[in-house]
Amino acid sequence: MSEIRVGLLGLGTIGIGVARILIEQQELISRRLGKQVRLVTAADRILGRDFDLDLISSVRLTDDANDVVTADDVDLVIELIGGYEPARSLVMTAIEHGKHVVTANKALIAKHGEEIFLLAAEKGVAIGFEAAVGGGIPCLKALREGLSANAIESVYGILNGTCNFILTKMENEGADYADVLREAQELGYAEADPTFDVEGIDTAHKLSILAAMAFGSRIRFDEVFTEGISRISAADIEAVSELGYRIKLLGIAKPHGDGSDMKRIEMRVHPTLVPLSAQIAQVSDSYNAVQICGDFVEQTIYIGRGAGERPTASAVIADVMDIARVAPDGVAHLAPPMGFVESERSELETLPVADIECEYYLRFMVQDKPGVIAAITSVLSDHRISLEALSQKERHATQAVPIVMLTHETAEGNLQAAISRITSLTNVEEDVLILRKENFGA
Ligand code: HSE
Numbered sequence: 001m002s003e004i005r006v007g008l009l010g011l012g013t014i015g016i017g018v019a020r021i022l023i024e025q026q027e028l029i030s031r032r033l034g035k036q037v038r039l040v041t042a043a044d045r046i047l048g049r050d051f052d053l054d055l056i057s058s059v060r061l062t063d064d065a066n067d068v069v070t071a072d073d074v075d076l077v078i079e080l081i082g083g084y085e086p087a088r089s090l091v092m093t094a095i096e097h098g099k100h101v102v103t104a105n106k107a108l109i110a111k112h113g114e115e116i117f118l119l120a121a122e123k124g125v126a127i128g129f130e131a132a133v134g135g136g137i138p139c140l141k142a143l144r145e146g147l148s149a150n151a152i153e154s155v156y157g158i159l160n161g162t163c164n165f166i167l168t169k170m171e172n173e174g175a176d177y178a179d180v181l182r183e184a185q186e187l188g189y190a191e192a193d194p195t196f197d198v199e200g201i202d203t204a205h206k207l208s209i210l211a212a213m214a215f216g217s218r219i220r221f222d223e224v225f226t227e228g229i230s231r232i233s234a235a236d237i238e239a240v241s242e243l244g245y246r247i248k249l250l251g252i253a254k255p256h257g258d259g260s261d262m263k264r265i266e267m268r269v270h271p272t273l274v275p276l277s278a279q280i281a282q283v284s285d286s287y288n289a290v291q292i293c294g295d296f297v298e299q300t301i302y303i304g305r306g307a308g309e310r311p312t313a314s315a316v317i318a319d320v321m322d323i324a325r326v327a328p329d330g331v332a333h334l335a336p337p338m339g340f341v342e343s344e345r346s347e348l349e350t351l352p353v354a355d356i357e358c359e360y361y362l363r364f365m366v367q368d369k370p371g372v373i374a375a376i377t378s379v380l381s382d383h384r385i386s387l388e389a390l391s392q393k394e395r396h397a398t399q400a401v402p403i404v405m406l407t408h409e410t411a412e413g414n415l416q417a418a419i420s421r422i423t424s425l426t427n428v429e430e431d432v433l434i435l436r437k438e439n440f441g442a
Pocket residue numbers: 132135159160161162163189190191197202306307308
């Protein structure tokens with residue numbers, strides 16, 4: 001039986017998962033592939049760790065990643081170091097040396113994907129990055145191949161396992177934000193720098209990849225409007241729940257304009273109110289969900305584990321197998337990495353944040369004095385912002401109390417202008433929480 005020879009960069013959580021899946025599923029993989037996947041070398045910064053895995057002890061280990069990306073006996077490099085550098089340089093060197101590359105690194109693809117794809121095409125090698133989005137869910141394959149006959153109308157995603165885990169535990173157990181974040185780190189879900197998770201950056205990396213693949217545009221990570229979950233309190237979760245909603249950190253991408261007239265793409269990441277009845281609201285813990293609407297297929301949803309050792313390794317090895325099936329001579333027959341022929345990918349602009357149209361949840365902290373609500377609603381009325389719900393739950397003679405409102409749809413720029421007028425009113429504090437709402441047909 002022929003084989004594909006693999007070099008591995010990084011023996012952290014996912015690297016160990018990859019080694020483990022290659023051992024545990026060796027026979028299954030060979031039966032499906034008709035070839036063997038053989039790990040020949042692995043690089044890790046800390047050598048001499050006890051990996052407790054026979055496979056690791058039987059391969060050539062090095063602490064110099066350059067040895068792996070330039071090795072003559074490696075056909076395919078799996079990059080699991082994460083982050084922008086040195087991952088970018090190593091991947092580029094691997095491609096220069098004619099190696100195929102599989103990576104789980106969403107930051108790398110979001111930021112440097114375009115130059116990586118160009119070099120890979122020039123060198124005639126394949127790039128796989130299924131594990132970069134949605135962990136173990138084959139959502140990129142679904143979008144790139146399964147839905148390829150559809151014009152995509154929207155993409156919604158719960159794309160960060162850590163945030164979903166935190167929001168779920170805060171809601172179900174009243175757990176403390178910091179404690180749950182620590183637990184997510186221990187389970188191997190969180191990024192090396194967990195602010196990437198909780199501030200929405202990881203979700204924005206993934207959304208920028210999904211959006212470019214959905215709409216045939218270039219990856220524009222830097223243009224994604226991004227807000228995280230760090231300002232959400234247990235009180236907000238409760239107030240939202242009383243209104244019939246749940247808070248999820250969503251990545252949202254939509255095209256603007258019709259068909260070939262499509263001019264701009266809306267891309268945003270923020271904590272979002274979703275109706276309890278929506279399927280995506282039921283996706284909890286570290287599970288991810290990607291909901292894609294195509295013009296022929298209509299709504300589809302893909303749900304699964306979005307982080308962790310085994311699910312991510314599952315996606316990495318599926319990519320290795322796809323490439324191994326057609327390597328060494330047939331990689332041109334693989335679907336293009338971003339789902340469109342390179343010359344057909346366009347330079348669509350990103351919709352300015354001020355033009356995004358949404359319904360909003362607003363939480364103001366105000367002194368409990370006569371006329372405060374009237375003053376706030378008068379400003380909203382000036383800006384033609386209509387209200388769906390309004391409540392004040394607490395009373396307090398001396399301390400600020402929360403007032404919660406749901407608005408009808410308005411443009412973000414208009415909403416922000418109204419908020420800045422409201423926060424300059426007497427008796428209204430500057431600390432306003434603005435959450436956006438999506439109705440999912442409810
Ligand atoms: N930190 C990421 C998450 C890992 O929590 O989803 C998977 O990309």
